[in-house]
Amino acid sequence: MGNKRAIGLIDSGVGGLTVLKEALKQLPNENLIYLGDTARCPYGPRPAEQVIAFTRQMTRFLIQKEIKLLVIACNTATAVALDIIRQEIQIPVVGVILPGTRAAVKATNNYKIGVIGTEGTIKSASYQKALQSKTPNITVHSLACPKFAPLVESNQFSSPVAKKVVAETLLPLQYSGMDTLILGCTHYPLLRPIIQNIVGSNVHLIDSGAETVGEVSVLLDYFAIANSSDNKTPNYEFYTTGSTKMFDEIANEWLNDIFVQSKHVDLEGN
Amino acid sequence: MGNKRAIGLIDSGVGGLTVLKEALKQLPNENLIYLGDTARCPYGPRPAEQVIAFTRQMTRFLIQKEIKLLVIACNTATAVALDIIRQEIQIPVVGVILPGTRAAVKATNNYKIGVIGTEGTIKSASYQKALQSKTPNITVHSLACPKFAPLVESNQFSSPVAKKVVAETLLPLQYSGMDTLILGCTHYPLLRPIIQNIVGSNVHLIDSGAETVGEVSVLLDYFAIANSSDNKTPNYEFYTTGSTKMFDEIANEWLNDIFVQSKHVDLEGN
Numbered sequence: 001m002g003n004k005r006a007i008g009l010i011d012s013g014v015g016g017l018t019v020l021k022e023a024l025k026q027l028p029n030e031n032l033i034y035l036g037d038t039a040r041c042p043y044g045p046r047p048a049e050q051v052i053a054f055t056r057q058m059t060r061f062l063i064q065k066e067i068k069l070l071v072i073a074c075n076t077a078t079a080v081a082l083d084i085i086r087q088e089i090q091i092p093v094v095g096v097i098l099p100g101t102r103a104a105v106k107a108t109n110n111y112k113i114g115v116i117g118t119e120g121t122i123k124s125a126s127y128q129k130a131l132q133s134k135t136p137n138i139t140v141h142s143l144a145c146p147k148f149a150p151l152v153e154s155n156q157f158s159s160p161v162a163k164k165v166v167a168e169t170l171l172p173l174q175y176s177g178m179d180t181l182i183l184g185c186t187h188y189p190l191l192r193p194i195i196q197n198i199v200g201s202n203v204h205l206i207d208s209g210a211e212t213v214g215e216v217s218v219l220l221d222y223f224a225i226a227n228s229s230d231n232k233t234p235n236y237e238f239y240t241t242g243s244t245k246m247f248d249e250i251a252n253e254w255l256n257d258i259f260v261q262s263k264h265v266d267l268e269g270n
Numbered sequence: 271m272g273n274k275r276a277i278g279l280i281d282s283g284v285g286g287l288t289v290l291k292e293a294l295k296q297l298p299n300e301n302l303i304y305l306g307d308t309a310r311c312p313y314g315p316r317p318a319e320q321v322i323a324f325t326r327q328m329t330r331f332l333i334q335k336e337i338k339l340l341v342i343a344c345n346t347a348t349a350v351a352l353d354i355i356r357q358e359i360q361i362p363v364v365g366v367i368l369p370g371t372r373a374a375v376k377a378t379n380n381y382k383i384g385v386i387g388t389e390g391t392i393k394s395a396s397y398q399k400a401l402q403s404k405t406p407n408i409t410v411h412s413l414a415c416p417k418f419a420p421l422v423e424s425n426q427f428s429s430p431v432a433k434k435v436v437a438e439t440l441l442p443l444q445y446s447g448m449d450t451l452i453l454g455c456t457h458y459p460l461l462r463p464i465i466q467n468i469v470g471s472n473v474h475l476i477d478s479g480a481e482t483v484g485e486v487s488v489l490l491d492y493f494a495i496a497n498s499s500d501n502k503t504p505n506y507e508f509y510t511t512g513s514t515k516m517f518d519e520i521a522n523e524w525l526n527d528i529f530v531q532s533k534h535v536d537l538e539g540n
Binding site for chain 2: 025098106133134214217218232
């Protein structure tokens with residue numbers, strides 16, 4: 001039996017693929033539809049109203065595909081649009097900020113936590129508010145890293161340039177004493193080896209996207225809408241508003257287990 | 271603001287304290303009420319009908335205390351009573367088996383997973399069914415460890431006897447090739463150092479109880495019933511059907527951060 005409708009994932013670009021990669025592992029029975037708004041990425045510097053409008057367009061596209069659950073696999077969009085989208089559609093909607101927050105509270109021992117993200121995410125102070133509402137005695141060091149997502153979108157996430165940019169950008173966190181750092185943008189796990197190298201192996205890195213799949217799994221079970229294990233050949237669909245060539249290059253480098261051939265979609269009319 | 275009603279936790283004895291310990295860390299704003307049915311522990315060898323009846327009695331006791339969410343912090347009771355209790359009460363009910371299952375699927379690389387638990391839990395095959403429904407290609411090695419929970423209840427969990435019993439009991443898993451072992455009984459994390467030593471440091475131990483708190487946190491947020499951070503002095507209540515002296519000894523050894531003084535309760539009339 002099982003519920004065969006797909007789970008939908010949306011992101012400003014390829015970042016949400018880090019969430020999808022984890023879904024392939026943790027939820028191998030599920031059909032997945034991914035939509036990356038690559039043409040309008042990054043969302044980080046955009047005004048909240050615009051990010052909300054774009055998120056609504058992506059949501060409408062996936063609702064037409066009859067998804068059973070929506071993952072806003074983008075921190076910037078989660079920060080400003082999660083509560084709004086939840087009120088507007090009937091299916092469960094999961095964001096990436098609370099799962100990252102929970103995992104950080106679980107992991108920290110000294111209650112000093114770093115958060116890196118886009119300007120939009122950091123400006124919203126969403127992680128700071130969520131962390132402090134969960135654990136009053138926590139100290140949060142937040143830092144916007146506007147150059148990180150574009151490095152990933154341009155497929156330079158393993159380059160020497162990336163190493164230099166990451167090292168320079170993270171300097172302000174050098175003496176923070178943090179034992180846990182939230183990768184508060186779904187693009188950042190592609191830079192993970194470089195980030196870990198800069199902050200040192202003692203700092204626990206939290207992949208907010210990967211943690212999100214845990215929340216998806218909880219809700220699938222709680223609402224009894226998981227697919228069953230007789231779905232031997234799950235269906236994966238990928239859409240991008242930008243170049244399918246660039247999208248497929250990054251997706252196929254990042255996702256080893258499946259072959260990605262994305263389709264172009266135009267959201268402006270949605 | 272926030273929802274000030276307590277979260278209720280029930281167990282056959284002191285095992286669920288491993289879940290409560292994790293709740294103290296991850297959910298420091300929440301008021302907690304714990305009930306251990308120490309007088310009738312262990313549940314493992316009991317017939318399912320009896321475990322269901324006892325679980326109903328514990329649930330009724332906590333419902334009278336107006337809890338907002340119930341955690342069945344006992345694998346044996348989760349295996350046979352979770353679905354029944356969920357249908358009988360209005361508040362969210364969380365068990366320990368699915369959270370342990372999710373964490374194991376997330377952790378494993380070779381898809382060979384060991385499960386240890388009471389006779390009741392292993393006989394129910396609940397973990398095996400849950401694991402295989404989530405990941406069809408998984409191999410599950412299940413083993414009943416009837417001597418483990420009594421070792422913990424009699425406060426011998428660090429003794430030389432414990433080392434000997436654990437080593438002998440786990441022998442059948444020696445050549446399983448598992449890379450992940452689910453501690454499928456909430457008593458077992460108290461034996462964790464001994465178990466880790468026997469199975470080797472390469473085997474990832476999953477504390478099903480600790481993972482359960484993650485599910486509780488998801489549901490508190492999803493249903494907007496979390497307490498707020500202005501709850502500076504959360505309230506913790508402990509009840510046992512057995513000796514309060516023995517309960518307090520184990521609880522205070524295991525929970526460093528708070529002082530436990532339990533009250534005796536008689537459930538037979540419930």
